Amino acid sequence: MRDDPGSVFNEPALFLQALANGRRLHVLTLLNQAEWDVTSLAAAVGLSQSALSQHLAKLKAAGLVTIRREAQTIWYRCNSKAVNDILMLLALKFHVPADTSEAA
Template identity: 40%
Template sequence: MTASADAFKAIADPARREILRLLRDGEMTAGQLAERFHMSRPTMSHHFAVLADADLITRRREGQTIWYGLNTTVLQDVVAWMLDVTEPQRTRRKT
């Protein structure tokens, strides 16, 4: 599987990478995440949407509260792809 261009676009932004770091230890609400940043609500919502569209985070609603979590499967795919790209090219056998 190749990593999605959306995933690379999403992790290109430092704020979105920080959101992913914060979610390493488990789900957090949108409010808990927003408290860690000096950004407007619309800006935070945009970051959440970009991460969700890239399938890097999950979101679920409980009443008025939105919970975000990591989608570790997609993150593992992105990391595996990056490691494969950066690994020195191996000599291929001729058949």
């Protein structure tokens, strides 16, 4: 039995699904520039901590963010050069902010 030739697209599809939300793109734009804790990040993107946690879980499941624990604080950061490349492409194509100074 042959492997499904379309299965090679599963990982890219997961990556694109994680990006297919305006709020998550905003979150990734910020996380691509610096490490953030949930409280500060929620305030910056205008989401409740609960809603942000759901978005962060999807980004983490797609391997796009990493976490670092420091005492009671969890810090998040983008860990994908591919995300940086996509954000730059979106900035050029759609004139959206590619960094935090433009997103603020």
